[in-house]
Amino acid sequence: MWRGLEEAAADPAFLERAAAEFPGLAATMAEPCDRRQMLRLMAAAFAMGGLGGCDPGQPSGSLIPAVRIPPNIIPGIPNFYATAHVLDGYASGTVVKHDMGRPIKVDGNPNHPAGLGAADVFAQAEVLDFYDPDRAAQITAHGEPSDRQSLETALAAQRIALAGKHGAGLRILTGTVTSPTLAAQLDALLRQYPEARWHQWEPISRDAVLRGATAAYGRPVDVIAHLDRADIVLAIDSDLLSTTPGHLRYARDFASRRNPSRTPRMSRVYAIEPTPTLIGSVADHRFIAGPGELHQAVTALAAGILHGAADGSAPDWVGAVVADLKTAHGRALVHVGSDQPAALHMLALAMNEALGARGITFDLIEPVAHEPVDHAASLRALIAAMQAGQVSSLLILDSNPAFTTPATWGFTKALERVPFSLALAGREDETAMATTWFVPMVHAWESWSDARAYDGTATILQPQALPLYGGISAHEILGLYMGATPVEDEQAVKATWQDRLGGNVANGWADALANGVIPGTASPQTDLGLRSAAGRTTRTEASGGALSVLFRPDPSLWDGRFANNPWLQELPRPLTKLVWDNPLLVAPALAARMQLKSGDHVRLSIGTASVVAPVWIMPGQAPDCITALLGSGRRAVGAVGDGSGIDYYPLTGLDGAVVMHRERGREELASTVHHHLLLETPPEILRHGTLAEYTANPRFAANEHREPHIYRTLPPGPAAWAMSVDLNACIGCNACVIACQAENNIAVVGKQQVLREREMQWLRIDRYFEGTADAPESFFQPVLCMHCEQAPCEIVCPVGATVHDSEGLNVMIYNRCIGTRFCSNNCPYKVRRFNFYGYGYEQRRPAVSWNPDVTVRGRGVMEKCTYCIQRIAEARIVADRESRPVGEVRTACQTACPTQAFTFGNLADPQSAVSKRKRSPLDFAMLEAQNTQPRTTYEALVRNPNPAIKAGRA
């Protein structure tokens, strides 16, 4: 076995760290201060004005503390309100949990097609964004504080000026718009000012998807996939499971075909990609291809599928994949990620049509977005107009082009030529600081709106609280551009929907709010035919050996908008496990060639622009590709995100040659696993095999022996709580990690503390590699407290602070803990976390945002996963009150998981879901030889490789 890449190279830099045995006095002394600076207690001024109560049914007005508690608020009983989380225009349904009127937790909405009850990390972390003390509260004009009165006066002047010239000179910049209300307002505004123009810009571009579909079908259409019906999936640099709209639903569908003990036919996934993606990491075959090779391979695949022609120069595996896809005619799916050029999207659509997939594994629907356009072209047209002095009034609705546009486009410079520019945004960001007016936007939880999901299903976004900081909504500001009469959000949204809610509008409205979806609003399918030109393949010459840079959204920060969210900053990225940092990801081969170690500084230049950044060696990366994650290096986002990481936007949009060379210096990068890049998966920890092995012996992964115990005493309680984790379902997406953090009041500790290995997440997703560093097979394994029946932690605690309860839970009594930390040493699974400092009390969040059912742990206390004991307690109370056995309990991780990897429940009930899952032939216990008898067990991972292909398998 060889260990870390760093050590494998036996490099001096790694040994240098031995010299750090005695870290500098000054650095050590300074360290706690840095940390406190990072997690500075929120300003006293943030005194919770407006948090006193919330009733979405009430129109906003002055707030009077309730003498009698409102009828729908019962202390200790949470309320739930449906809404949606909107990212780049696309909604995923959420349910917000309120305690005493305060939003404290986000879960997915089971009624909503985009998540079916799951929620991604962004949606769940919205709680912290909502309570963020750095949100803007002050209208500014020319950098000076201003007020609503002055704003309305200024906009009245604008109206008069614009009315005279039919709106000439007015430009509006938004992101992707799916909100029917906003779309109607924009349309009305453009009717009122016919000379005005509307531009769209999302930094994480989906232009290629749009252009590919337009080229293939003649006009914009959206493609939605049905992975539950796909036997063979070909994922070409695909974002199906990670970022594409609807990815939560796709993940659910994907997982439904991955566990051979439950699905009659397991799917097979091929991935071709230059940099590891989530779907690539869980694929059965993963072919690594730089952009040139990838284009060639896809062309060859297309030639094989569309024309039956074999391409001699193509890799060996292409023929086998083509054959496999053709065999699965009508049950195959080809998907291309949004980062690939339009030509590949067009080819993929042609392949799908040729494979007879239409209507089975994919559907064509009318576009969900309102007036989809090419965003890059749209924004460049705006900038050109600004530079030409044609723009007299610019309205930027919740977009941050000053940060997210390529420097060469010159947005900020062009903005100086616009006499009246107004930015509406939640925080005073880079763009807001460059416009003449800045208006704080209310949070999505503070106003009414609507949005559509990936399949077009509409949701009404209802407010969850009265505005914390004041602010104006997008609907209101558009209203102010059109007339002096203020637009009420609620009225605007109601006006949009009242014709479409069926006979009884009031009931329809109430149902829409309660269910979180409006029935019958999914986009209709189209019967457009594929244009014949779509299948034309063009041969490209591979740009041999030239470096290229892939710009990808940060898995936790997206385009940078979440950079001030400490949960997301400290969320270990799925494949690198990095936190608070976004080094350039380079392939092991490239690093070896340039003699780079993780953390070494390089200068990456494209044309004239260059950035100095550390590198991170990423196994499975194509050797001629460098991945740069966008979203870090914010300059004006708030105390958490400012200056954290590197901003790669200045390198985007450039065509010049890519050059990378070594710079002096290096830095420590905070990763929760950087000490051990193993290329082995010890079988006592994670078991996996192939479908062939499973078919031969379904119990191939089962524990060798389970003998009766001499000393084993079963807890006498009525329930026996247990969990099963399906490794076939886990895609490493981190939804469970954030869910656990939110539910259990888990502290964020900051980069310095993570560097010192003191992260606090109770649930972590371990990532293993196997094979070679250049092309490893990767595995995910969520690890949480195993709740061992013979728990090693319990016997070593001298004060009995961790004990077994009657239902088999290994419970941690914070009040009794004196902090000997022996329990953590003795835990084979290392699931215990220790409060080395008083992290809980240093969090940058108001007290009302915590989960009131969970203790905030103090300094010097051990903590760990409790199986969400507060939820179990609640279920017990309900069961007691209703005089029945305790029923279903869902843990936070289980609820959030898009793939239903977690099953939790009562093992004493043989009919419970967890009992059934534990009877799976794949069930195994981690580190079984330790004889801890864990209540958490796993279902072994089965992969379904094509026996005809050796490549792409580690």
Add this chain to the structure above:
Amino acid sequence: MSDIPTSRASAIGADLSAPLRGERRALHPDDPVLFPGVTIGSMTDRICAIALRERAFIWWWVAFVPCSALSLLLVISILYLFYAGIGIWGVDWPVMWGFAILSYVWWIAIASGGTIISALFFLVRAEWRTSINRVADSMMLFGAAAAGVYPILHLGRPWFAYWLFFYPNTMTLWAQFRSPLLWDFWALYTYVLASVLFWYLGLVPDLASVRDRATSRAKQVIYGFFALGFRGSRRQWKHLQATYAIMAAIMAPVVVSIHSVVGLDFAGGATVGWHSTEFPPFFVFGALLSGFAIVLLLVIPLRRLLRLEDMITGRHFDVLCKLLLTSSLFLAYGYLMDVFTTYYGGDRAERVMFTERLFGYYWTVYWGTILFNVALPQLMWFRRLRMNQIVVAAVCLGVVVGMWLERYEIVVTSLHRPHLPSSWGVYHGTFWDWSTLLGTVGMFLSGILLAVRYVPIIAMHEMRSLIGRSEARAAAAGRGP
């Protein structure tokens, strides 16, 4: 001992203006335990004179000032620790135990070594023990004190340390008996208490001697107070000797138990690298080795500076060095078995950890341990080297460092490679870890120096008995058959 003169028999108010000094002597392995010429009276005068000096030696100040400065550093480190929390230390997620535990084990071994010399060799009536008994006892006392601070500092919430005691409380909670930490807590404080008593008990007649020679009223009162009214009556001697013998008989098993229990702290865990039945005896071997090393390290300068060359002789060096060598060989056996059981046992995690221990990030720690604890003490096979104080001091210093490294290896290297690779990590002591460690070193040395300054540094009453026996033997030899 009943045949020896009591302290009353010595001259009161001896002339201390010109303190009696022994001759300078080189070491020779055939030296007697005691050179002829040391008489009961001269010995008592000399030793009392050291304690009763008006002004301390210059060298004493030179040593005491930095040591007390380090003690002050300890106080600062502890105060800051209580203020900021143990986050100021280097402990992290896989390596939850660090300097606090490893230094604790190190100190307790040093203290135990002292006890073994003063109690175990008392029981076997080893004559060479007599003149170094008080040094060993003081080492036990201050070593135990240095060790005693750590278990409380180690806690995340030290203000609740009293929960380890069984005391009636409204929560009706007891401590948890199955935890080795609880056994350790009890063993440690039993040991600390017992060693204070043992040290003090042996000191009482000597304090009385000093009291009787006191040059000022204040000294007379203070020494008199601590002498507990010991007047050397036959009854008092009888009680004292019986109690002392009983205490010695208790101390010998207690010292074995304390260090075995410290070993169980680790062996009782299911942790990789700790789960080993050899730990309890192995830890006792370590205690022997570090005890002999520290005694030698203290004796070498004290013998010169206090001119005790006629009472601490080549014979002492010879015996101590041989014992050092023997315990080093014991320990080497332990190391060997450690390797053997790991690789013979075949547990993957154990092998990974041990291979890492041998060749990984902390390889210097392991090989440093072997070098200092096994390789260097082999020099003690040679008579000439045993008599070379510089070589002996170097070897002993090496052992002291080596024993600390051994604990570092046991605590840190074991913890940094647990079962799951995802929890692997490294550990470094921070400034505050080192300052606390150095602070306890300062405290230990300050204690020893204070003992040298104010307490008879040789157990005079036992010495008198030894001198009496030697003289009797010499007289018998002189008469001849």
